Amino acid sequence: MLSYTKYLHDTSDEWVTFVHGAGGSSTIWYKQLRDFKKHFNILLLDLRGHGNSKPNLKDAFSDKYTFDSITDDIVEVIDFEGVKKSHFIGISLGTILIRNLAEKYPDRVASMVMGGAIMKLNFRSQVLMRLGVIFKSIVPYIWLYKFFAFVIMPNKNHRESRLLFVREAKKLYQKEFIRWFKLTSEINPLLRFFRTVDIEIPTLYIMGGEDYLFLPTIQKVVKSHRMSELAVIENCGHVVNVEQPIVFNNSVINYLSNLK
8 A cells, every 4th residue: 555644634524635746755745734734634645656655566577557556556545544535636747647536436536636737748748758768778767857857847946846856756766767657658648538528526727837838738628627727826837836835725725615
């Protein structure tokens, strides 16, 4: 089972489950914890191979991970804790896992908050992925990760986010990085499906105004998905919860509170 941390609220029966992105860990939510603990029960997860979670033993002799198997890791935790339904808050690749969970287990998802959401890989992103496929077994993975982090978060005010993710990524092993990187082989058809299908679950997309790779697609998705809303944080890049935590926390808590 995934490593996770649980925080219980004295009176609330609502749960919030935080899902980080590839190369990160539950520590990226440190600027959210104090504010959200005032309102909700909290689950902070470390995805397999990240943070304090070991690679899944069922995949010990396999080089392939799937979005479904990683999604089921999350469901295993909420099942173990007896959480019938949760709000899910994700960042970057974590938003793909949350949307996949909502497709497979819609009755378990009260709402989705998608920070720095990925709904399409544009031309530049796909070129990066192809370069990664070519070089993933040749050069140290941390070089690739630093390069990707700089392309996704290039500005001076994105520096804290870059350093945080690179620091966490250093804790991965090369083989584990390659397993996660191979997920890109199934990402395009999955994202195409997510863009096409309007899921009937309240969804807040919270994006940085400088998230040039991913914001344009989210703006289009929100126009066609009836239960979706978009909040754009100006002067902010991809990792909105780290760069603008006060705005992020207030926006998300207000959104969740208004769903009651």
